[in-house]
Amino acid sequence: MTRTGTRSEDLATETVSGLIAERARQHPEKPALVVDGAELTYGELDVAVSEVARGLLATGAAPGDSVGLLLPNRVEYLLAWFGAARAGLVEVPVNTAYKGQFLDHALRSTGVRILVTEPGLLGLVADLPALPHTLTTVVVLDDAAPARTPPGVRVLGWPELLASGDPAGELPEVGPADPVAVMLTSGTTGRSKGVVYPNRMQVVAAKECAQQMGTTADERLYTCLPLFHGAAQVNITLHGLFAGAAVVLGRRFSASRFWDEIRAGGVTQFNALGSILPVLLAQPPSGRDRDHRVERVFAAPAPPQVLEPFEERFGVHIVEGYGLTEIKNVLYNPLAARKIGSIGLPTESSILEVHDESGNRAAPGQAGEIVYRPREANIMFSGYRGEPEATLATMKDLWWHTGDLGYTDEDGYFYFIDRKKDALRRRGENISSHEVESVLLAYSGVVAAAAVATPSELGEDEVLAVLQLESGRQLDFGDLFAHCDRALPHFMVPRYYRVLDQLPVTPTGKVRKTDLREQGRGEAWDAQAAGLAPTRHV
Template sequence: MNDRHLIDVGGGTIGGLLARRAAANPDKIAFITPQAEMTYGALDDAATRIASALAGLGLAKGDSVAIFMRNRIEWVTTWMGTARGGFVCVPVNTAYKAAFLQHALKLTKARVVVTEPLLLPALVAELAELPNLEWIVLVEDAPQAPAGVKTLTYQDLLGRAEQFSTSETEIAPADISSIALTSGTTGKSKGVVMPHYLTVVAARENAESMGTTSRDRLYTCLPMFHGSAQFNMCLHGIYAGATIVLAERFSASRFWDEMRAYEITMFNALGPILSILLAQPLSERDRDHQVRRVFAAPAPPDVLMPFEDRFHVHVVEGYGLTEIKNVTYNPIETRKIGSIGKPTTTTELQIHGPTGERLGVGEVGEIVYRPRVANVMFTHYVDDLKATIATMRDMWWRTGDLGYVDADGFYYFVDRQKDALRRRGENISSYEVEVVLMSFAGVVEAAAVGTPSDLGEDEVLAVIETHDGENFDYEALFRHCDQRLPHFMVPRYYRVLPSLPRTPTGKIQKAVLRTDGLADGTWDSWSAGHRPTRPA
């Protein structure tokens, strides 16, 4: 491991990184939330107090602390405190309840849950099935304390803190900092075990790729249980010594007003956020802000280019997965629009064929990964050795994504392997179909999925999210696709929904769309007399 890199990221740990930034500029505002502002010095002190208080509850190094609350300053201080104390942070999706919440807390063996009164009923309902849970910490007073488990307020927790010395708990870059829960779209969520060094290197590479400095003001409205907010923005901001604004939720109507009010220079976006902002009415104030860069994944060209032109910002794309962090970024000065960029300095990528052979330039295959330094990828899935081993082949970690690389070393995402379609002997990228669908006026988001065909293989079903469902012009959308897609990729079926089904982390649940299939209201272009134009 490179010593310079370890020094650069505070010794390779989250707590060390925070301490380094606090020592350099203790009075600089680190976080702004709806509840409070906090300087780097105050955040560093809070991390030490929380670490001490959690140790006082009987926790030992490696024990899990679950954070089950919406975006607020206590999310950040709890996270920093678990890192400082050598405990394991478990971010829990605030939409979880019943079996989902129970599974998350049982899998990670959480001994403490830090939550808020709004979410307490969902937690209380599962207490009988959580033998490891010993303490509930509430960031606000609840009308009634739950029975069967010890409960205290956040202020009470802080009141228990004694002077905590980081030397009492030696923390190394390889030690576990967090367990991230996957979305679980094809089964129960997996627990992704993440070393400290993975997270701080992810922060460093994001900051370097965005050109972030201590003068920047970063903004995220994505939930903190999602790595895009937690690592790609918040820890990224701490690495740069910048100020981070943590909003409660996304609001299209208030978005640019917030950018102006907080003098934001960078924000991040997932899913349909860029498309939703583009769909807002034009305004003479569209360029009246200080935002200079946006990190977005993905950002199809038909969204990226209009967004940049309208709002006068630069969109930086990247590619990554929870298990391996972001591993590519599109360079700011030499980018190729449509590419996911080039590998980071800690990353080695290749494109492999079905039997593990390395493919050449332009050949589509599976994107595979391995690290160039230690401790920058997950160590394993919690209690799931079989799943962990299944992701590896020939010393390469298999992403499950299809892509290709060009002669200049730029990588391109084609599709998820499981989302790829096959029609009449032709392979179809659902991603490429969706890019065209989303370039049609009025389409907020789109998903292309396969539905069984009488002729074998798949027909393509396009499911559209739009706010104009009653008056949606299916024929115009068909013609739009027919003009832009090869004939074998043009969807036969079209269906409109007010909103697409999503996982709690915002991913479209294509499995649900495939199960629903040709539900009532599906428009069949063939029955309407329309067939794709074939080449002469």
Template sequence: PDVKVSFKDMASILYTSGTTGVSKGVEMSHHYWYAIWAESVKYSRYTEDDVLYTGLPFFHGNAQGITVGPAILADAKAVIVERFSASRLWDDCRRWECTEANYIGGIIPILLKQEPREDDADNPVRLMVGAAAPEDEWNAFQKRFNTKILEVYGMTECYVCLASPYDEPRAGSCGKPITGWEVRIVDDDDNECEPGRLGEFICRSNRMWVGTTGYYKKPEATLELWQNMWIHTGDLGRMDEDGYFYFVDRKKQAIRRRGENISSFEVESVISSHEAVLESCVVGVPSEVGEEEVKAVVVLKPGMSVTEEELIRWCEPRLAYFAIPRYIAIRDSLPKTPSERVEKFKLKEEGITPDCWDREAAGIELKR
């Protein structure tokens, strides 16, 4: 009873996913959480009639920021299941009459790869909220499941700073800055990039106590995050002439091959669009001539088969020749964090493994 709590005091420490290395504890104030929830209610247009669904863990920002907190503020309901299941999600939403479900990363492609059902479009879900829905699958997903994709962007450190305008979304775009956030695309010297040019997302809030104050017991990492008083996300993207932002790749996960910059996200989208592929992960591995070669780790759908050469031929008309993988490893699964994000750093650190098929050693010549 003698403890006084201020809105600006730290409410929780949420750890990053650790997809590129060791997780860091992100300090979150009470007011920061409230701002996250309040903005989510606004950009998703939640009301007391909504039922929000999630299969993501509570220690992940998505479940707390898009489902649980907003449900409390909107006086709505929340349905929380133990884990995400592609085969169960739509039936769950029908059972509990859910009007919204959230997603991350590869969830949209995985749902699309489920066997079509006659009742796919017969569901109560008006909105799917999340990040990284592939642009080429956006319209197909909305049509098949009779729902709307609402793409957002952010990290635990700046959650959420971009959201698609509800009535004017653009396929592949993570939207525009929401209330109180400034977002820019900059080069390596923090100079702002002109529209269409690739650069790093940086952002800052113009409201007090919104955004993280730093990383728990990591002052050096906090200083690196807050360069020039802007949060440096480590994400690459671009902005178009109309102010819509587009995510391209993690800066640490972009691949440099023989003078060309390659988006692992783009290569993954192409490989994963093959009918036999359930999901994929693309990383750079050391090249004998310097820089990197492209390595793809692929998981196939149950009962499906495809050869490495067939995957190469699938990529040829869809990717620049220099972005087509040299190495392909077909495996049963990808290493993931508890929040269902692929641990890319593990696949990168393992390098070229014995199960890697080598396109050049197989004598496959690419068409240019």
């Protein structure tokens, strides 16, 4: 292994920390990050990353320990992520909507030792019945004193953390196979699992994104998506740093302010969840719709009925692709030979096929499961943290099984059909039906529950809760909604609620969710129509 921060060009394609060090050596005065109009050069970023790394190690953390980041979009998020990588620590992005059992599971299952957060979010941690035994230190940003602090842990301010490191202290060696992050899945078949990323996986994902998007060092890449998602972390931030470009970070998505932020930042590329495109299209047309520098946009999904009018109105080229937490983005619709409606061709490091139910390669046009193999080492997940059986269960016949249905055409382009799992996707968030149902079943009088997808006007899913009640029981829908809102992250709270006398079941007693999806909403109660909305914490 090579020591982090040396001038080895090869290291720039092996570790996250090495990539930053190499770009700082190449062009130290070039802007790397732009947040709220303030710029941080590559040289300044490199120095700040080392300062954070030494501060984290000064808490007593050792390489391999986990650092949880419970933060909205801000520059300290990036410094903590990169500082952890340089210290050989493992970043754990935590969704800021998590609370209660979801927050507890995120911290406990990943073994978080240090948590970096804001005063306003620290109360969610303090409210937990018990803290994970691994959590020893909480680092709080900003000057405001938190209203509540978790008992039994050391609480440091951000300046205090930075000042605690030894400026002359040596940093550990970090290699391409060493873990750099644990990303939490949506938990489609149960509780969320921690996906362990090797360093090289993140760097190769960034490299391939830059290649597929044709990104140059002169560009400015923008994201307002939350940094606790891979879309913002890798597809824009690390992608931009790999290309030597400038990354412009937005706080959050606002349809009314979006294009003004794009213009002010001189942005040439951005990424968007599929649901963002129709929201932007729904804004009133303006004479300034093409008054921007954006040339390319990465967005998934981008169905033709959205892609074509968006490109026509705003004068951009949309690139669609496909990936999963465990394997990174592995398909891109190529810039020069795009087929609208396709999710693209495999990247240079990826082997993908579509297999039938017998495990044989499906013929072009034949539906089957999309399966994957890497061509290189350390470019897919190392496993689910602490769950070797679950890791092995995803492999069959030496292929990693995505659980998604698709097909190919005669030219080898891939097309997505649907998810095999009982997962939902809403506002860009993957949702576990299992976890939603566990909360529904905890409500008095509910004897059976199913959470299924129902079409959204934004092109993804809304959550429909279908319930079976105790005989003679009446349901207060508003109270049930409030129950779900208290227990679930805002994006998981069902919008629609429907009661049936009996849920359709298989001979083995499992709910026929296909039947429920086909039946649709019917006369379901609509929380949005009732003027209710899930609570957001940030």
